[in-house]
Amino acid sequence: MDTHDSHLQKKIAQYSGYRPEEAARDAGSDVRAGTVRIFFLALEEVAQPIGIEADWQVLGPHATVFVGDGCIDPSDSPDCPGEYREALENAAAYGRIYNQEVLRLLKNERGQEPKAADVENETAAFLGPPKEWHKIRIELRDIQPLFGGREIFVDGSGETVVRRVRTQKDGLREKKYRWTLDSKDLSRLIRAFITHDFMTIRIGSFTVPPDTAIPVIILINPKGDSRSVSGPDPQVQVPGQGAETPMGRFHELYRELLRIEAMADRR
Secondary structure: OOHHHHHHHHHHHHHHOOOHHHHHHHHHHHHHHOOOEEEEEOOOOOOEEOOOOOOHHHHOOOEEEEEOOOOOOOOOOOOOOHHHHHHHHHHHHHHHHHHHHHHHHHHHHOOOOOOHHHOOOHHHHHHOOHHHHHHOEEEEEEEEOOOEEEEEEEEOOOEEEEEEEEEEOOEEEEEEEEEEOOHHHHHHHHHHHHHOOHHHOOOOOOOOOOOOOOOEEEEEOOOOOEEEEEOOOOOOOOOOOOOOOHHHHHHHHHHHHHHHHHHHHHO
């Protein structure tokens, strides 16, 4: 194995080791410990911070992590294998979520009102300023007529309804749970939609086994405009999955909503 191959394998191992689903938690731990990192994408001549181009300079002292220095051109270079590209997508997904959560937490610490412009994308524009977020609504419709499932409704005031439909010996049985989500969990859910840029998720055609539920996620903004996206359950293996793919971003939001559902067990 030559020096280039050895370096590439090390990068693949490093980038594959990041867990995007744990990025927000890691960011919180680092902010509390004073060990903040900022992730940069090093594909251009000048590396750019991932996902927080607007005002990352306000973050103060931080360590720097560069992602993307394993291949000269990950998109076209023949010496850049698909395995590296997948690992790079994984690391970039982690870095984007981590950076955005660090920015949010530090601004909150300093008493600065978070602005939708902290993350400039279509979903932030769709939702508008945070002072209007009490008017939004998030829904998950995921019930299969034969086997049940769940529906989840969360509005911007935190009011939450979870409807579970489960199979029993004598057929399907329904149970509803109602409670008010605390501000931390509500903010995490809303910002997940911005982080994964829900408005740009477009999933092409896919095939799932018969009698399999197809979840639908719906986002309604303060003006009453809505957008829905449907996709396969993450447990169903279909082509096109991956951290930075449209389907992968849909699955991250689906898991965030299942996290809300799990809170019903404590009611």
